[in-house]
Amino acid sequence: MKKVKVLFLTVVFLLTMALPAMAQSNSPVYKGSFQNVSFYGSEGTVDTSVDLSTNYEGKNSYILYYHTYNYETDEYYYGSAVVPASKAVFDINKGTAKVNQTVEVYKVDFTCDEEGDCTGDKTPAGTKSINLTWAFNPKSYSTSKYTERNVQIGLDEYIKLSKGTFKDYNNVSVSGTIDGKGTDSFEYSGGHVSSSSSMTIIK
Template sequence: MKKVKVLILTVVFLLTMALPAMAQSNSSIYKGSYQSASFYGSEGTVETYVDLSTNFEDKDSYLLTYQSYNYENDESYYGSAVVPAAKAVFDFNKGTAKVSQTVEVFKVDVTCDEEGNCTGDETPAGTKSINLTWAFNPKSYSTSKFTDKNVQIDYDVYLKLSKGTFKDYNNVSVSGTVDGKGTASFEYSGGNVSTGSSFSIIK
């Protein structure tokens, strides 16, 4: 059976990326929550990934990202959109997440020189309509924790301590369409829903 490559950004990575901006706001302590729902689908040589997750730059919105890659043609597409919190649904008591949004997409061409230095050029490639609903059992999940100490997160800025607890829900089903293609029509597909909270001290 073909293995589907899942392009999922980890929760720890996303939180770490958000911390430098928090440090610049003169805040040494950060408490926050994280919510994410993702979908991946594979059809032939094309893999598609969609992620709806907490927007750390604006607590009243979510960030919706779209990625696809064609292994045969070596073509990569990427797009993102900010979704107001009122237009995205995360109901962990009922086991539901939902989003309906259009994303502007760009074709990404990466070129590298002999020394391995790479640059990327983006070309507008239209829009993709995302209409997805995630369903899961709110009582069925696995829990994970992490702890980071003395990690450099920006120039002369260090993470003194960071702790987080996360829940990854089991048996997640995804329905709807990605660019007009139904989730059930992908050769291979799946989804993930997670939530969590973290506490960080920056020095």
């Protein structure tokens, strides 16, 4: 439940970050959609997660994220790749999503000062091959909504109104491999699928 809540907040954050770009449009009204699928698995002291989300900065594409964290050794690995829509499948009507992509991975070492401000140094750590398929029930989902009014997004730019609807789909299963490791070989694993639609008026 905690991970699902984090994913929901991530979607809200990405929508918010996209608003300044929306304001660049000649039209004061922006209508958009967001799609997200994720997989998370645990084995021993290592947590692995993969996330595929709509790319707001590039048309007709997604961003694929890869993370691993070892709680025992405090090692963190991160990677991302832009995936063209032609190479990623997200079909709500059929209840399926697919991605087959290689991601460049970096080991990230964090250094924090006395005030708690941290910076991360990245070291190349090879590539990971991700080949995953999500299956879900397109007719079974929970719905949540949000509304924002009069939010400043620029020096003289404000959101007059922003509203959206989120759908979190049920009965999600994930199959495939992450760097050759099958999703069914993790001690604990799960998947999440969500979509949203939004409408924003800029004044």
